Amino acid sequence: MENSISELVERLGSDEDAVRKMAVFKLQSNIGDPSFADIFISEGGLTRLRYLTLNASGNTLAYSLTSFARLLEVDKGWDLVDQEVVERVVELIVTHPLVNILRGAMSILVSIVSHSYTGNHLLQDGAFGFRALKPAVAIYPQFLEMLVNRLSSADHALCANALQLINSLMRDSITNESDMEWPKFIQKLQDLGVIRAVYSLMQGTALQDHVHPLIEFQSLTKVLLRKWRDIPLHLEKPEHRRALKGIYLASLRERSQDGGAGTSDELLNSKKQNSEKWRRLGFETESPAMQFEDTGFLGMMDLADYVRNHQDEFQKMLLEQSTKTGHHRCPIARASLSVTLILYEHFEVDKSEIDDSKGYLLLESRSNLDRLFEPLILHWTRLHIAGLHAFFRLWKATGAELEDYEKIVELVRILIESVVGGALRTKDVQEVEEEMANFEYSRLRGLQMELLELTYEDVWGQHLRQMREELYHEALQFVKEQRIRCLLQGAWFPTETTHNLDSGSEKQSWRYAQLSHNRRFLHFGSFDAIEKGCPELDALPEKIDLSMVSSVVSNVSASSNDPFYSTTNDITPAVSYTKITIHGYVHPVPAAGNTQKSNGHNRTPSKSAQEEMVLLSLHPPSPSVASEWLDGLLMLLNQQPITAKTTRLLDLISNYGLKIRLLNVRFDDIAFAGENPPVPSRVGLDDDYYYDVFGGS
Known part of the structure; x- marks a missing residue:
């Protein structure tokens, strides 16, 4: 075996391109074997493989890149990785049109970006991950744009490789970049259209070819949402202060244009300007930062997106609510945060990636793939706005007051579970928005009562069935x-x-x-x-x-x-x-037992x-x-x-009898099962009391 590998290494250095091409063609099918790779490295093959990677062309270059990528996948050959190699691979991705070359180049970068730091790299300053690519990307700034464009390639393998590389860049950026850098990188990818491209892939017919990178992108989306939610809102941070200030200034847009509202900092800090400046926007107190405790910066982003993209509607809503008394006003900001939490819980954002991978193992068949993908999560902002619009519509339709707030939240939760949760993988987000906007209140209430019955069925089971039988008999x-x-x-x-x-x-x-x-x-x-x-x-x-x-x-x-x-x-x-x-x-x-007998007379004949x-x-x-x-x-x-x-x-x-009984019973009454509640004390009471039987109190 060693002789054959030595001969293979020797052919890699041949002056004839045909000989090098045949040698590297054989190499790509064997280099994935760790034992083969060890002998290949000991025979001096790394130097010649690196030379071909940097200088070959055509199929020889394609086979060299594939061999190089497979060598890195078995965690060997890292001595070859330096800035010159990285720059060459980035250049190929940006400038080369051949699919077989692009596949190998992207696979190499996936290994480089995903490889953990060991201290043995030859890269400048020991850089690894996305930092290893930054010098080359500075030379070829169109790298990310070309990478996103590859997601629309007709070649499924190339498309999967491109998405795999994007996933690696995203994961490394989230994990290793500073809090100032990774949001900018994610925003740049979104501006280049990565969401639109991945959403199209998730709704496409080639799921089997893209399933692994698509699942990873979906998991990374949840990681991002979780990371944004875990960032607490601190007004000491400039970006947080700017976001909150933008929401407030949007509510005063017309007055600011007239020049009578002062500077932005004066508006934010002045308590004399309006004693209810935050509660007017729908916050519960005049300390809005406290209300973002459950949603973190994710809630701020969702609210800011709504205000920025629907400024006219926001202004109109504030004007309408200002004409109502306090307990009749729809709390816009609070509603936005509630919709954020509803979506967060619906998509199980806290669910770990390990659970996602286990789910994939259980859903290998093509028929079950639809249950695994959640393409609508990629349109988080649009779903949030649709949910917020549904909240406003239900608030108005029901004539709700502040004490009814949680009831409206529950209706919106049921609406999202029904429409978003029931949407097929291929259903477009616009159809979902329209269905949420046209969902009838009466139908929503019907779903709520069905869920209420199912909930109590799970808790009380036998008792509820007995109640149904009694009510049916009464009916x-x-x-x-x-x-x-x-x-x-x-x-x-x-x-x-x-x-x-x-x-x-x-x-x-x-x-x-x-x-x-x-x-x-x-x-x-x-x-x-x-x-x-x-x-x-x-x-x-x-x-x-x-x-x-x-x-x-x-x-x-x-x-x-x-x-x-x-x-x-x-x-x-x-x-x-x-x-x-x-x-x-x-x-x-006659009834049984009442038949009379008389001597000489016939009895009343029986039925038979x-x-x-x-x-x-x-x-x-x-x-x-x-x-x-x-x-x-x-x-x-x-x-x-x-x-x-x-x-x-x-x-x-x-x-109706069942629903009335369920509505009159608190769900937490089940806590008393098996444990008697404490008897109230009679200390300080006398015998001067009576029961108002008919008054109900």
Whole structure:
């Protein structure tokens, strides 16, 4: 093996380009083996590989760069890395068009930027990471721009290499640069369009080719958000003071232009200028820095972005709120910070990168990749503004006051969880913004109640199911009484239309039916027309003893769209195709144990001995009457209702009962489970007290 490696090293120094090309071609496929690399280095191959990297061209250069990159990946060959090599590689990335050369060059820089400092580098001043590239980037200032442009390359491997290098530069900058330098570098990348390019990749179809660098970029985005949040707001820092001052000056923009507001420092420091200058903007106190404790500088950035990009709206909002009393004003600044926290929690920004990598291992298949990517997090600012607009809209729509603030925050949280959390990977951010803007308040409240039920279901489980059963039983008894009262009230039913052969006209007759007050008999009678007043029971010539009824059948549909009606209105139609048929026996069937025996006389025949027959047929004139009478008769016979209208009414009553009970119970009451609360002391009390039972207090 050593002989073959020695021969390979010798060919690398050949005067013939074809020989060097074949040697370095073989080298690139073997240099990734650490044992091979050790022998290659001991045979003096490093010097010749470095020479080819600096001077070769075409495929020989491409193979040399790939070999060099693979050697660095096994943590060997660092003696070759000096400023001349770095400058050569940066030059190739900026100026060379060939894809195979660019891939190797970028891979080399990824290793250099990502390599930890060991003290053995030949770079000037022991520089490593992004600092190792800065002298070369100063010579080729278009380096970052070209790098971002490569993210749009049709070659997926080159695109992945470019993103991998950007990730390495970002991570090194965040980790090793000063607090003044890394934000500038991140801002420069954003200005060059890196967010737009990565967002397009995340929504594209080539996820498998880009999955690793895309996941890393998504994780780095969370690292950045977390780092910004962890920076406390200190007005002693010039950039923090400028940001807060910019928000305040934006609120006084018109007055400042008139020259009557003083200098910016005077505006910020003057307490005489306005005793509520910060609370007017929506802060809780006149010390705004304290309110950024939970959001840090991230909250300041989000608020400043909104004020800067929506100055006219900000001015209009302040003007509108100034006309309202204090507890009716929408706290703009406070709302902005709340939306920042909602987004922070929604995207689980505090989730570690280790958890992200574990998630990737569990989601290797292509079908599960959509669950792993969160492209919308790249448009954090747009989501924040959309959430803030939703807050303002809900505040206005509900007529909220300051004491309702947390309720509005919870609604916005549910809105973001529903719209942003439910968005597909390929859904554009503009569609998300529009959906958040058009989300109906009633639908949002419905989601809130569903989540409330699920929350209590998780906490109380069995008790909640028992409550549902009790409420459904109560609702069933209520609806039963309501349906039976409809029968007690009576109703008119059209009968078969008769034809007069002499005149050729049709005549409509009617039947009136009503349940007796003791609920034992169903009275009915036929009439030529509907009378103004309801007939008395004594005027109804026929009746059915309900103990004779064996069954009630009908063709009423169980769905909400009943096809048997010619109209959906409750106005009496000319024709009704719905039919309720009451079946029964000629003689009433006595209850069990009450059958009397008499010598020489026959007993009342049993059900099995009697023939079932039709006792009465009714044609309900509308869906409402059909539901009331069919289910009323069934429930009167202690049977379950079957129509859709009654079912919906049962669900409505039981669900509202559950929601009312849940809204009257504090969630922290569960803390008392298994532990009795302390008994209040009676020290200082006498016997002069009473209970206001009806007052509720």
